[in-house]
Structures are given as structure tokens and as C-alpha cells.
Amino acid sequence: MNEAIRTEGLTKDYGAGRGLFDLDLTVRAGEVFGYLGPNGAGKTTTIRQLMGLAYPTRGRASVFGLDCHRQAVEVKRHVGYVPGEPPQFGGLRGREVIAYLGAMAGGVDEAHVKSLCDRLQLDLSRRYREYSSGNKKKLLLVIAFMHRPQLLVLDEPTSGLDPLNQQEFYAMVREARQGGATVFLSSHVLSEVEHVCDRVGIIRTGRLVNISSLEELHEIRLHRVELEFAGDVPVEAIRRADGVDGVTVENHRVHCVVRGSFEPLMAAVARAHVVNLSSHEPSLEDTFLEYYSDSGKEEVAAAC
Amino acid sequence: MLRNAFRLHRWGLIGYGVVLFVSTYIQAAAFMQVAGTTAASRAAFARSMTTLAGQLSYILPQPFRLDTLDGYVQWRAYGPLALVVMIWAIAAAADAARGDEDKQLVDYWLAARVSRARLVASRLAAFGLASLVAAVLGGLGYVAGAARYESVSLGPVAGKTLSLWLFVLTLFALCFLVAQLIGSIRGAQAAGAGVVVVLYLLDVLGRTNHSFDGLSWLSPFKWYDATTVLAPGGNLDGAGIALSVAAIAVAGVLSALAFARRDVRGTPFALPHREVAAKDVAPSPLLAWPVARLLYRQRWIVAVWALITAAMAVYMVAIAHSVVDSAINLPGMREFLTHSSGGDPYRGFIAAFWFGIAQLLLAGFAVHLVSGWAADDTEGILTSVLSMPVHRWAVIGERAATALVGTVVVVAVGSLTAAAMAAAVGTTLDAAAVFRASWLLIPFALTYAAVGAAASADFPRAAVGVLGVLAFLSFLVYELAPLLNWPAWAANLSVQQLYGTPFLTGVFWNGLWAMVAVVVVGFGVATLLMQRREVGQ
Secondary structure (H helix, E strand, O other): OOEEEEEEEEEEEEEOOEEEEEEEEEEEOOOEEEEEOOOOOOHHHHHHHHOOOOOOOEEEEEEOOEEOOOOHHHHHOOEEEEOOOOOOOOOOEHHHHHHHHHHHOOOOOHHHHHHHHHHHOOOOOOEHHHOOHHHHHHHHHHHHHOOOOOEEEEEOOOOOOOHHHHHHHHHHHHHHHHOOOEEEEEEOOHHHHHHHOOEEEEEEOOEEEEEEEHHHHHHHOEEEEEEEEOOOOOHHHHHHOOOEEEEEEEOOEEEEEEEOOOHHHHHHOOOOOEEEEEEEOOOHHHHHHHHOOOOHHHHHHHHO | OHHHHHHOOHHHHHHHHHHHHHHHHHHHHHHHHHHOOOHHHHHHHHHHHHHHHHHOOOOOOOOOOOOOHHHHHHHHOHHHHHHHHHHHHHHHHHHHHHHHHHOOHHHHHHHOOOOHHHHHHHHHHHHHHHHHHHHHHHHHHHHHHHOOOOOOOHHHHHHHHHHHHHHHHHHHHHHHHHHHHOOOHHHHHHHHHHHHHHHHHHHHHHHHOHHHHHHHOOOHHHHHHHOOOOOOOOOOOHHHHHHHHHHHHHHHHHHHHHHHHOOOOOOOOOOOOOOOOOOOOOOOHHHHOOOHHHHHHOHHHHHHHHHHHHHHHHHHHHOHHHHHHHHOOOHHHHHHHHHOOOOOHHHHHHHHHHHHHHHHHHHHHHHHHHHHHHHHHHOOHHHHHHOOOOOHHHHHHHHHHHHHHHHHHHHHHHHHHHHHHHHHOOOOOOHHHHHHHHHOHHHHHHHHHHHHHHHHHHOHHHHHHHHHHHHHHHHHHHHHHHHOOOOHHHHOOOHHHHHOOHHHHOOOHHHHHHHHHHHHHHHHHHHHHHHHOOOOO
16 A cells, blocks of 8 residues: 555534635555644644544545545554544553553553653553653554554644653654654644655645645745844845845844755855854744745635 | 633533522422421521521531521531532632643643633633633522522622622632642642642631631631621621632632643642653552553542541541530421431431531532443443443343442441541441431332433443432422422432431332333443443534
């Protein structure tokens, strides 16, 4: 089976324009697919239908050729899942949660669980209610990975994880892919999907607007940059640099937006004396608004 | 702020308001039937009931003028209502102090520049308002029930209403203060319940032994009992009222001080930090098996209800002799206890009271089980379970099997304890009758569980409320049907009625089949609803 996930016209209409509409998507077996969108875009709605937790208004979804609605139990034999919202297991210890859910999936490989916990520095002897939100997320990751599933469906898996554990998680995803698994990973952070994904689907207001390779994703990516100069500001060179927009000058400070590579901007200021440079990534919604505000509009319409 | 806080008490107000209204109404409406219509019969009734009340002083306050409608309602309705509303006060206080913090409502309110003192004052005022409305409904129930026979003087009703209101508000204020000291809602509930039970026992000590009368004045239960204004010749106890008002004020101020001193979700007195190594124990093997795993997760519910049932069995059987010896002088009671039980009044008492209480306990057990299923849904555990290769019908099947096993355990513990206690006090019970009455409790409890399963399969947030209303209506129909001469079909809408009186009169087969049908249909509907519903929204 070359396709891990396939959706055809998948729609979940909650009314008032909310939901997911006409999703046609194919995720190839063995790839890491990022599913990127701002909050409320429809990422979790898509995932809940893949997991058979919600039913489509129309259209269909399948995992390894199995219908996600009619063959939900069979689908889940192949899937490891991290929900966006952690459940509340109360007074059960981490080890008990693993045993409880692990038995439903056909047993637990203790050595593998221990290895995963060691990597994520998770103490399974603690009660679930004593876990921080980050530790709860780690436990959910262990549960998703512990059966070495063919498909990992991960709904914003790094929210709540500290940077070190995020890196460990990225390594686990890469290893899963090397082992032949497919990963479907939702996120609203552009830089995150760049770490691990082969392809990225971008969803906005319930509609898939684009499927990009990593290279294409760089074109979308924006940074708000502030440069401070000791002397004259090379404002004309900055304005002429490729991918640089919205240049404003205030005394010795320049604010601008950089799309894609930083190289043209760096080249433009190479001869000047830069005393400070700061850059931050705007929210995905802001990125989309800027990206699709002009030339992208037709592209959006075409993609829909 | 006050409006928001009041809104949080709306379901408690509706539930307890209805309970208060109906309780006082039923007792007022039933007075003529139990006491008779002549002065002589009422005097005889009062004498016998006063003797009986001496045996029930662990539960009810000392009676006063039981030969009158007002005195009877004060003892029979307002007495046990103290135990009913205390549950409301404990739960509402823990929720107001800690539940709001868990839901992060307190964070929002404090961020919106509501001062901590104002927050405490608003929570007290909101519950005060809700409990006042509920207490007034209790008074109205009495007026409505009594109006069937005689005109009612509103002054004494207002006095008893005031007393009930201050009582429940005092308990709330005390539990609210206790909750400030405990860092979790469950801990606050347990600590609040512990404090209230101690206060209750202080009052009971005074009721049963007058040398402890002074000590009992430490208890709000005593302050409440001391107001006997509803009965002719009774009084509105100024000391009790003043103590209640003072306790509310002091507890409110101390709560505000404690809240000002502590972190949100923290405690005012930080214990010295020490690293406690968690016990790394192997998970229970029960978690690997269907049914056993849910039973394991709900084991505390089963254990607690089995213990409560055993304790009540011990108490009811232990007091059987003394209560029956007192009550046997009542003509109506003598006939009730001897005629229907083949001449053995002790057997009649156990049949009427123990198995009656056992029904209430098992209904409570079923509601508690269902609340666990509903929580699984709302807390995301069902989503985790269904993300594993598990059929949805298996989830319902597991719930049904868990309810069956749990009920068998609770019933077996209760019935074996009752039988053992009866043997210990020298009352011979018919083993076949005990067995019959006991096993019929299983379909009785499963009837509630099945309705709860259906409700929680589709409306988990409303399931406990729906089941609570059903249990209450069932009790209501059971009580009102004979009183108001309702037809048999209407009476049979009560699950208690379907259970019948198997200890004395054998199996009520139509009732049994009806319960079995509800169980099958309930779990069947639950399966269908679970199959088609969406999870994790």
C-alpha cells in the first residue's frame, strides 16, 4: 500500500461556515506530512475523522485502504495517536495508564516503553494528576509510539514540551520514518514542521489551500526583522533586496519583513555597521494574511 | 460577580429546592393518614412516636408536639432535611473554593480586578441567595401540604425557614473556610465532610446524653434543632440564630484572610518542601482484562458503597428490637409490622426499613457509577480508549458488566452483613426471603445503571442530572401514589414499586420483567447511541 492516508471530498460541516470542507488529500506511506494551520482552521476536525471519533458530513477518509468510519477498529490497529487535548486519568499512575491502554492495543513492549520514557525523561511511577502539562504530553507520546505503529497521527504533539524534549521528539519522528512509519503531524508553528516534515499541507478556515514541499514552504515563511545601525542606514539597498518588504526607517533603526531566505538582506547590509538585529516569526495567521494578501489570492481560489 | 456566582449554584438550587418542597409537602399531606383525625388518636400517635423518636435520635432531633401537624412536620420533614442539605453545603463550598480554581474561573476574576475579599463575599452571598430560595421553597411545600387540612400561620413557617437557611449557610461558610486550607477539590470535600460529621456527632451526643448538652452547642446542628417555632408552643431560638450569624461572619472573614494569604490553587500554610519518591509499583494485572480494568478504575466507588451499605445494615438491624418494641404500641404500626410479616414484627421491620434503605443506597451506587462513565467522556478518557482498537459496543458492554459485578458485590456485602447482624441480635430471618429480596436488588440497581448508560452515551454532561431526577421522581411516585390514590400503572412508573416487597410477599414478577426490559433496552439504546455519536468534542 503506497498511500497511508487518503481523503476524498471529506467534509464536516458544523454550520455557520465552521468545519472542514472538500478535503482531498493523500499522504504517502513512509513520509512525514505536516498539517499546518492556525487555531480553528480544521486540523483537529480532520484528525478526529481519521481516527473514527467523528463522522463526515460527506466524503470519505481511509487509512491504508481501510475506511475510517466503517473499519475504525481495524484502522486503529495500525495507528498511534496523540490527541490535542490531554485526557484526565486522575489518580492512575503513568505506568497504569500505559498498562490500561496498552492492553487494549494488544500488549506492551516493556523494554520499548522504558526506552521511550528514558528518552523523554518521564517518570511513570507518578500519578497522572501530579504530572505537569508537559509530562502529560510526554506520556501521550509514549502511548502513541509504544506499539511501533505504521501510522502516527499527532495533533499538535509538541505543545507543552520544553525545547530539549521537542528535539528528542523530532528525533523520534525521524527514527519512526526510517523504520518505515508514516507520520501525520498537525501544528500551527511553521518552524516546527520544517524540522521534520517532507511535505506540508496548509489548511485555513476549513479548506486545504496548499500542499508544499519544504522548499516551497520557505517561500511562505516570513520574519519580522529589526536592524539597528551605528551609522548610515543603507535603506535603498535594503528596499532593493529580494524578499524584503514593508521597510520603514526610524532614526538608525529599520523594520522590515523578510520572506524566504535572509541572504539578500544580509548582502544588502554587509557593508554597514549593524549593532543589533532581531527577528521573530509572526503567527501563522499573520503569515497567511501577508502571504495571501496580494498575489496569493488567485492561488488560494485555485487551490480551493 | 454576584450574578455569575449565583449562576454557578443554579442546579443545586433547582435540585435541592424541589427536594425541600416535596419533602415538606409529603409529610404535611401524610399527617392525617398516619396520625388519625381525632384528638385521642393523635395523642396516642404522639406518645408512640415520641418513644420511637428516642430510638432514632441518631438521625432525627428530639420531637416536640407530635400530636400536631406542625410538630410532626418539624420533626419528620425538617429533621432529616438537615442531613440532606448538609450534602449540598459540603459539595457547594468545595466547588466554590476549589472547583472554581480548577476551572480557572478564579484566575479570570482576579485578572478582572475583582478583589479577593469581594470574591469571597460574592461566593457567600450567592450561596446565601440560592439557599434562601431553596429554604423558602421548603416552607411553601409545607404550606401547600398543610393547606389540605387546616389554615396555616405563616409566622412560624418563616421562623423555621430562617432557621433552615441559616443552618445550611453556616455549614457552607465553615466548609468554605476548611476548603481554603486544602489544596484540591476532593480533599476539600473530604475535609469539609469530616468537619460536618464531627459537628453532627457533637449534636447527636447532646441528643442521646444530656450531660453533653453544653458541648452540643458547639454544633450548628444544635442551633438548628433548637428552633422549634413551627410547633405550637415552640420558640425561635435567639441564641441559635445569633450563633449561626456569628459563625457565618467569622468563617467569611477567616476565609477572606486565608484566601488573601495563599496562592490560587495553593494553601495558606506551606509545608516544608521535601522530595517524596513516588512508589514504583507494578500496575495491577486487572488492567489487562476487559471489565476487570473498568472495575479496577471504579473500585473505590464499589468499596465505599459496600461499606456504607454494610454500616447501614448493621445500624438498621441493631435498632430493630428497640424500634419495634417502641412502635408496636402504635395500632397502625402494629398492624403494618405483624400482619404483613406473618406475625413477626422484627422481620416486618427489617423488610420494610432495611430493604427500603438498601434500595436508596443502590440507586445512589448506580448514580455514582454512571457519574464515572460520564466523567470518562468529558475528561477525554473515552477518546483515548476509542483511539485504541476497541469496538464502541464493547465500551457499553464493559460498563454493563461492571455495573452487574459491582452491584452483586454491594448487595452481597449488605445482605450478608444484615443476616449476620440479625443472627447476632437474635432475630431469625428467613434465608430464602433474604436471598430473594437481595437478588432482586440487582435488577433494581441495573435499571438505574441502564438508564444512566443510555444518557451518558449521548449526553454525558447531563447524565447524572437525568439519573438523579429519575431516582427522585421514582421515589416521589412511590411515596405519592398510595397517598393520592393513583392508579396501579402510575405507581408502577416507580422503580421502587417494580421492586415490590419480595422479602414479605415474594417476587413481583411483572415488576421484575419490567426492570429486565428497562435494563435490556437501556443498554441497547446506549450501544446504538454510542455507535452513532461523535467523541471528544
